[in-house]
Amino acid sequence: MNNHKKDCENCIIKQLNSLKVLGRDELKSISDAKIMKGFKKGETIFNENEKLRGVFCVRKGKSKLSKMSENGKNQIIKIANKGELLGQRSVISEEMTNLSATALDDMEVCFIPKKNIVISLNNNIEFTKAVLIQMSKELKFADNIIVNMTQKSVSQRTAEILLYLEKNYGKDEKGFLSVKLKREDMANIVGTAKEGCIRTLSLFKKNGWISTDRKKIKIENSIALKNLITGF
């Protein structure tokens, strides 16, 4: 469950995030301090309003980042893939987490203590810049979600999410979306009730725009979905 002598410097995962700009000594220090952890599907990595003692670098698996609202419903803000850093925001601004992270797959994660991150943030401007650029992209992404949520219908949002999932997380050998989500999770991304989401998917299926096998979804007609989003 712990460490082993795995070496950050040779870890291919780090190429996918801001850690790639770190120097040899910084990586060495992180290698020594990090803790490898496994999370089973459904397990919680952290909750809202927690104080994090470091960030999590995802080596394997996917995680949903979600937020509860006062009325008990929850909204998935983002799906974090292999290579992403979780908890950055909270560590940087020294605030409680505002999201919770839950494993969608079995995951393998490296926990990197806050101290290492803060040292690099304070001393390695390339790193700070890389994190900044990353965060500015997330902000843009969030702005887009806001507009989509308020201005588009459930079916448009569903179509958009499906295409997004295909584009960003790919398909398996048979063409099914790699991300496997429960209908409820799907609904929590779209921002709707489970049944509404299901009804939309079943409509898409009737139209031949998607097909399903078990829980898996395959996009059959992305053009039609795109047209739906833009209103033809």
Place this chain on the structure above:
Amino acid sequence: MNNHKKDCENCIIKQLNSLKVLGRDELKSISDAKIMKGFKKGETIFNENEKLRGVFCVRKGKSKLSKMSENGKNQIIKIANKGELLGQRSVISEEMTNLSATALDDMEVCFIPKKNIVISLNNNIEFTKAVLIQMSKELKFADNIIVNMTQKSVSQRTAEILLYLEKNYGKDEKGFLSVKLKREDMANIVGTAKEGCIRTLSLFKKNGWISTDRKKIKIENSIALKNLITGF
């Protein structure tokens, strides 16, 4: 319309944003390069999908940051007050703007060329960190909006916005909100149709929770509004 010998180092406005951590020489350089501009109420500072050649530091007035969706409706993401920097995100990640900025008041703004910002981002880690922390707060804010939009009713969102406007932009001597928004703008913040927003406000008025004079709004019972948000 241009420059004058106004000095950034002595500008009180810079205390309100990331520029406050800059050194004397950096400020001097910005002072020399900056261009002061006035924008009349309703004028556009920049549009979506523009390439910015610098950032705008707001000395006076307020601006709405909004985004068009494919269907022609637009959503206000944020209201920028005196002291805020506009266009940071776009300059940092070297992308087109994803929002447009429009003056809500008569504004006074300093345009700071991209070059100055980039130099400080590359050399002054305190500055980069300050911007990073600022951006991480904006990201958190955006996450909150997403949840509110999807999980709360129009009246809850309206109540929330009213309290937010009071808390963040204050009231005038008679207790009316300082931010004066058209009903349409208000609706574009709440993420609803103008009429829906108006109806909600008129209900609030009937309940005695707010009162109005002309376009101005005064909050009379913030407790009731808070209770509405949390569902009693």
Place this chain on the structure above:
DNA sequence: CGGTGAATTGATCGCCTTCAACCCTTGTGG
């Protein structure tokens, strides 16, 4: 082969959008 949790479908209800009409304020030109 039951049992549990998820997926699906039906039916009802209410919120919100939309369209339309009207009012009120403001400003402008004769």
Place this chain on the structure above:
DNA sequence: CCACAAGGGTTGAAGGCGATCAATTCACCG
């Protein structure tokens, strides 16, 4: 100083979308 236009504000009525609750089917697991 008045008339009128223009734009924002307000209200009414109709209709649809999506939430909610309930009932049923389906998939998976011991």
